[in-house]
């Protein structure tokens with residue numbers, strides 16, 4: 168086991184993509200095997216924060232004190248087997264999985280924009296991406312987890328093991344799921360513990376924000392690889408034209424119009440992309456990235472024709488829009504999407520500004536109202552902002568980018584947006600989790616009484632409160 172305690176070796180573990188200030192740790196512990204990890208935890212009584220690839224946006228992998236545990240040596244990758252099961256260590260990056268699966272005939276649908284994230288981190292945050300519009304978030308693809316509790320107990324948890332039965336550990340001890348009245352909202356949601364009557368234990372651990380256990384081995388479920396993707400970036404003269412198209416696509420019953428991704432860019436996102444993508448049309452007030460999976464190659468032209476016909480009658484500038492002609496185009500479009508949060512994060516870092524980004528979603532019925540409320544509120548605020556993201560799921564990321572002397576005002580704007588979202592049946596986090604920076608919003612979302620019930624779950628697994636201190640509660 169490697170233990171690093173010099174400042175220069177610890178400091179890279181004190182920062183993630185949130186720019187959260189106030190992190191601190193005495194040392195970083197890097198076990199090489201599960202046995203080493205277990206032996207260390209059995210003797211440990213200091214706070215432990217588990218670090219993944221530190222691409223998180225809520226500081227949940229960043230320590231406030233005590234020790235960082237990094238499972239960066241857990242990098243095994245086996246499979247896929249004939250049933251499409253892939254076994255991997257938590258430190259394997261998403262990009263490595265994508266590379267590994269090329270030509271295998273199998274496909275791992277969750278595609279968070281940040282492909283450098285570790286599988287362990289994406290399980291802990293139940294990460295999702297552009298294709299979650301069709302295929303859902305990470306939770307749907309977790310078949311088995313080896314978990315280790317912060318006291319060193321260990322268990323293998325499989326799909327189908329219900330929380331109606333106790334969870335049994337290697338030493339014979341058991342945890343019984345506490346009786347609680349709360350049920351997680353029925354929309355895209357990554358805020359806090361997932362709770363449904365009779366759910367599987369796996370569903371509790373996925374999305375637990377580094378607070379319940381450490382994942383040391385992960386088994387993923389894969390899908391058969393689509394033969395191809397039809398993809399494009401559509402440009403609009405007005406924002407409303409784009410919003411209307413999204414609703415039309417969602418309600419279409421045409422068999423070839425079943426997009427797996429619908430991603431939005433407002434005019435401020437586009438103005439930031441213009442330098443790197445100079446052919447971007449200057450009239451564009453909004454853009455929509457779509458992807459349509461094509462199950463077999465012979466069907467490609469039929470899909471293309473249907474999309475063209477569908478779009479011809481809408482207010483989209485087809486001549487100026489971009490359509491993929493090759494795998495290189497597909498990659499370019501993904502890069503176009505990926506660059507927006509990166510440019511914003513770089514801009515924030517340059518200005519020493521903590522990220523102030525929303526991650527909220529509402530049910531479909533509130534979509535147009537939400538878009539109009541966002542625009543009116545943000546324009547009235549009179550400070551720089553950018554809106555982009557998963558418009559198909561009514562899940563947009565608003566980034567407020569105030570000058571240093573307007574931070575308090577920006578927080579007040581954020582607060583107004585939260586109030587509206589909660590009044591309209593939404594969630595304060597649909598994808599990044601709560602971590603350390605959205606706890607107040609989480610409390611508002613679930614209420615004090617429910618929060619007490621959720622803390623009971625945490626106590627079953629970690630009564631001393633050592634793991635992931637400062638996350639969620």
Ligand SMILES: Cc1cc2nc3c(=O)[nH]c(=O)nc-3n(C[C@H](O)[C@H](O)[C@H](O)COP(=O)(O)OP(=O)(O)OC[C@H]3O[C@@H](n4cnc5c(N)ncnc54)[C@H](O)[C@@H]3O)c2cc1C
Pocket residue numbers: 183184216217218219220221222223224227228229238257278279280281283284285286287288289290291292293294295296297376377378380381382383508509512598599635638
């Ligand atoms: C440019 C950019 C774009 C992004 N786009 C998306 C997106 O589209 N969708 C999305 O969902 N997220 C997105 N994110 C956020 C981030 O990539 C995800 O939250 C990701 O899941 C974090 O993974 P990580 O390995 O970096 O984990 P970290 O940030 O290191 O940690 C995140 C959490 O996971 C826990 N953890 C890590 N490893 C383990 C383990 N082995 N066992 C138990 N807990 C563990 C940590 O303790 C922490 O609570 C983006 C981030 C950036 C910077």
